[in-house]
Amino acid sequence: MVVCIKRVPDTGARVEMDGGRVREERLEWVLNPYDEFGVEEALLLKAEHGGKVTALTARASGGEETLRKALAMGADEAVYVKDALLDGIDGHGIARVLAKAVSRMRIDLVICGKQSTDSEAGYVGGALAALLDMPLVSAIKRLRITGGRFEADREVEGGVETVEASLPAVLTAQKGLNEPRYPSLPGIMRAKRQEIKYLDLASLGIGREELENPLKRVSLAYPSMERKGRMLAGDIGESAKELAEFIRHAV
Amino acid sequence: MIWVLAECDNNGPKAITLEALGAGRLLADPLNLKLCLILVGSNTSACAKNLMRKADRVYSLEDPLLFTYTNEAYNAALAAFLGRQEVRALITPGTSTGRDLGPLLSVSLGMPYSQNTVGLGVSEGAVHIRRRLYGGKLIETVTPATGKGGVIISIMPGAFEEAKDRGTDGEAARAEVVEGLLREEALRIRVKGFAREAAGMDLIEARVIVAGGRGVGSAEGFRLLEGLAALLGGTVGASRSAVDAGWMPHAAQVGQTGKTVAPRLYIACGISGAPQHLAGMTGARHIVAINKDPGAPIFKVADIGIVGDLHTLIPMLIEELKKTKATPIAR
């Protein structure tokens, strides 16, 4: 099993910009919450069916901490595609890099997060499935594997869809799939000593030109989220009247 | 051409399909391109009927194996069909289906994919896409690097005005699914069933959402919110604190780890307005906040804020709304 993981800014953090770019050095980083569900699910599957859990990340720098978190939770192995050329590369390129890395491993299952909380793209898992020519089951909330097949519940509008598919496959994890464990102290100590396996783009046979972002940034801005709201703090009966009037116009 | 992928249910096109057509117009008209709608399924005519006046051309892609959505069959059929067409942009709905399918189409059509799109425009002949990043903390504008190459644009529900009827019907066209393209035995994914969640949980489609947080105080407190929602033809949502307290199911959670919603009206009751909650609801057209703390951050994103106890205010509000039964809903 391979679990694709990435680090994201803590969702509570303020995201600041500088010259049209996010000021990354000021951010606090965490393992993408959806990837945490992915790691946990792989560990649960390992406990039930055996096998090996490999955590995989691709970025220009700073991926070690992310991988150590997965190792501390119990992953067996960590692979880091580290290359300066990955700086600023979006999901289109990342999916290609991950696909190349995964295709060199013998695997039954690739697990990604439903989306990352920074890009909110929900792209890489699906693109990876297409590039690897494996079935994709996205936004899963329950998983059961039997033999070469599996059954999963997906979250869709208004309900839950149950699908069945063959392995190998790519799954993306939705909240509700499991409760990720906290790394134990021995786990954290062990993770510090575990070796991280490094790969670079040259060793994967990928050239810079294959990674050009197909969408170019024109601008980056703060949204005009703040509204010039009217505050009603006086008599509550009057507030209710005025609010009713507002609601009648709004709907 | 500008393409729009329709999403329908038993009652016809979903609201997001009309919004996707509205979004498509923003590109088709300035680029002087045709706006083409694609319906996929095993019997698309019921859905097509309602949409003829909103597109220049309506294509139906039919096959018995497309009766139930699977990303595999839809991707194969759409890639085969669109691969032979001129595609400047394909607009897909930001629903669970659209978000499942979009990345697959991106690879099979060799086109970039842009998610969470909240605005579209044309500048010097180039398509400009405005999208949310970091849970709405930033808005990025991007354009295809290849200039005129196609792009797949997934739109946020609620972000675009619905398309208006044009005077005349668009042209109807039937798109053949290539014989032998979809073979049942070759499909690796099969849908086994669908379980509807508790009624009224369809937050993404909801026009009005009355959401409650820790300030609601109890599961019983949510009955009050349900009363208000029912009166407005809406649905009840919740903050994570209310879900964690067990007052509402997770399916009702709005925010970063819940649903992203964009109703016409969002009424936040006893919700402080943490960034993770705001990430899911600032796309609402109108926002009302009810909170007893005048310093609550939720007031910063509200069009109208009431400082007070929700348990006193909401019953009074319900009375007021009943008094002058709301005028028919005007869109």
Ligand SMILES: Cc1cc2nc3c(=O)[nH]c(=O)nc-3n(C[C@H](O)[C@H](O)[C@H](O)COP(=O)(O)OP(=O)(O)OC[C@H]3O[C@@H](n4cnc5c(N)ncnc54)[C@H](O)[C@@H]3O)c2cc1C
């Ligand atoms: C990784 C991560 C993901 C998260 N994802 C989400 C998410 O998806 N959705 C989400 O909502 N949160 C999410 N959170 C949690 C978020 O940070 C907040 O803790 C949560 O939104 C707070 O919920 P609340 O506003 O209901 O509660 P509180 O912050 O406790 O606010 C309660 C509010 O009610 C008001 N109040 C109390 N009594 C009354 C009354 N009688 N009348 C009127 N007002 C009253 C108070 O003044 C207060 O402002 C996430 C957090 C993390 C770390």
Ligand SMILES: Nc1ncnc2c1ncn2[C@@H]1O[C@H](COP(=O)(O)O)[C@@H](O)[C@H]1O
């Ligand atoms: N740089 C990366 N390295 C490893 N996995 C990634 C990376 N970027 C994205 N992923 C995986 O793809 C999922 C979806 O990411 P995104 O398409 O950015 O929303 C994440 O939850 C991860 O599982």
